[in-house]
Amino acid sequence: MDEPTRRNVVTRRTCLASLAALAASAWIPAARADYPDSPIRIIIAFPAGAGEAEARIVAKTLGAKLGQPVIVEAHPGAGGNIAAAYVAKSRGDGYTLLLGVSTFFETNPMIYRDIGYKPADLQPVSIISEQPFLLIVNASLPVHSLQELIAYARARPGKVTNATAGPGSPLDLIGKEFMVRAGVQIINVPYKGGGEDAMAVLGGFCDMLFGGVADVMAGIQSGKMRPICVTGSRRLPHFPDLPTIAEAGLQGYDFSVWNCLSAPASTPAPVVEKLHAAIVQTMASPEVQAGFDRIGFFPVSGTGAELSRRIATETEVWRGVLKKAGVAPQ
């Protein structure tokens, strides 16, 4: 049976017409809503999994405040340089941010011969957290305070072992600085991070460790690890009885790692302002406070200018530490 002839709808004319319409629509001035009108990405420098908890907690609330989803994207490698370079080279439209760790700005330029971008290409928007570390010893050691630890280490030069996450990492440098200031000789044993250093102390292979709260909490609760003091300038809410290193005897020793959100330097000022205001609100919100509390970070916020000044001062401190430790640029 013959099919009734249908008029072919897809004629050349309709094709041309639709193409023209599409082309014309590109000319409609992008009636952009105020920033932000599309999802924002926070680039982190750790492989998916390891350092994401903090980023995700912030992303959740920041997204709510800005009204757009904030996604976390991982570009790991080269101690953070890959991620930082990626953001430094991306468009300054406020949709790509870097979760920067203090080491990226302060020590990486001195450790790596070529970090892959110009530091001036990144501008810090706001600091978001500070992470102090705990000085932990294996519970079988007869050491209950900082003074005892120093005495113990002085009595055994070259025999006490400190588990670290690799040369140039903040923990390693903190350990070296501790050695210099306390006048003790301890051996730094590098591990590949990701909890392996904590494992070593748990298993009794290493004597001490500078660890983040999240890594060591379980070990402390199981009784196999004993915290001696905090390396920052504030006591931790989880351990109100634990003195800071300065209080316990080593004056002027104040090391914590801080994290910030940075944007490409070409991001326009109004966008940065809006972002900054949202970040301040986010870091003050109760969900973020609670979330950070669990992972052992202090939420903070500040202006980009303050942070730039802090980077400059701290860089000088680290420069001194690196020189004394004898770490040369790679």
Place this chain on the structure above:
Amino acid sequence: MSQSLIDLWYGFGVALEWHNLAWSFFGVVVGNLIGVLPGMGPLSAISMLLPLTYTMHPVPAIMMLAGIFYGSQYGGAIGAILLNLPCHPPHAVTCLDGYPLTRQGKGGTALGIAMISSFFAASCGIVLMIFASPLLVSIAFKFGPAELFSIMLLGLLAGGTMSRGPVLKGVAMTLFGLLIGVVGTDINTGTMRFTFGFPKLGDGVEIVALALGLFGVADFLRNVNRLQVVSRATHVRLRDMRPSWKELKQAFFPMVRGTAVGALFGGMPGTGSTITTFIAYALEQKISRNPKKFGQGAIEGVAAPEAASHSKTQVDFIPTMSLGIPGDAVMALILGALMIQGIQPGPQLITDHADLFWGLVASFWVGNILLMLLNVPLIGIWVKFLRVPYRYLYPSALLFIAVGVYSTNNSLFEVGEVLAFGVIGAILLALAFPVAPILLGFVLGPMVEDNFRRALLLSRGDMAVFVQRPISAVFIAISVLLIALQVGFAIRAAIRRRKSKPKAFRVTGSTQTTSHDNA
């Protein structure tokens, strides 16, 4: 012990609640699919689905994430067996015997064996988790750097000789793998080695890129225009998919041994699944009565690594849940998810959040059953996939490889790595070199070096530490034995050859014997 059983019963009650079951199922299905897609591992999948868990109650959230993890182990075997494409590096070893089985038309059987081994091993792993967690954890602590070094050394020696063909080629490839493993940043001094100025290589070659390049892309490059995977219209009946009783019996003990290896390595954080499967395979080969059949379609070569991989996956959860120390990257992510939910993993997790812990354990078993139910009927469909003409099948596979590798670290450089290793692998295959030992050398090399130096650092430079510690001494002894045996065999073979050569006689006119004649 009875308390554990009561808790387990309670856990089943939690796991079988509709809400939890549904999320478990979702996780398991997603995991299975992810497992089949090359390159994209459970890490990316969990990472992408993590935000879903924010609004969920922690119990179904963790069940879903865990489901993705072990579900992907099931899916990974499918590509390895049917297409010689290890979708995930641990399954590279399954390719060695799985793919030849497919070429013989027994792909369905191989898949069936893989599924059964996986289920068996996972169940054993779960039982271990329930009853032997403290034991496994304490064993893990006994393994310090010296012990790990000795085990890895043994693994290298065993693995270097495991491939068929001349032993020299196998060893050469292992060394090549070692060299590739050297690329990256040295952990002890921070120096960059062999990075040639590429910052991306500062963290070493990406294992996913290496595995996919050497196994998948290399094979494709070699077989372009040459080979139809499943030739003829092979009717894959349900009968072909179920392994015969004889095959099951063959596979039983390898399954058990593979499970043991996986459980042992699962307890040790820092050892990956890839090492575990290689060692299980090498072990099978070494103790088999007929080592030559490996690499040509031996059922044991599929059963053992699969069992090892699955039991390791289950046992991996133990250090994470009980100590808060993640065994590898996926565990770290799950740990992070737990912490975001407000749960602190550690010794008190079992008591504080009994419903979470026991519900999770029960859900492992429920999830594995679901996976079996899902996969067994699907075997037929997967095998039918092979009938898609090569010219559509492999380019699509390549596309998935590229996407999968990119999704791991958002890096185009790694996609380039896959291509580079694919070309290298193709050249090596054309010259009849086995490529599996490269992966082995790559994975074991850095571990051997790190642990060696760390052990020496801890013993202040005393080399005797490797034989002073009992466990390490045992493995060193086995390694020495292995080398001695190989040398012994070689000498014996050389002597036998000399004896069978015709004796040379001097040609003189006289028949008188002189001292020059062989008496």
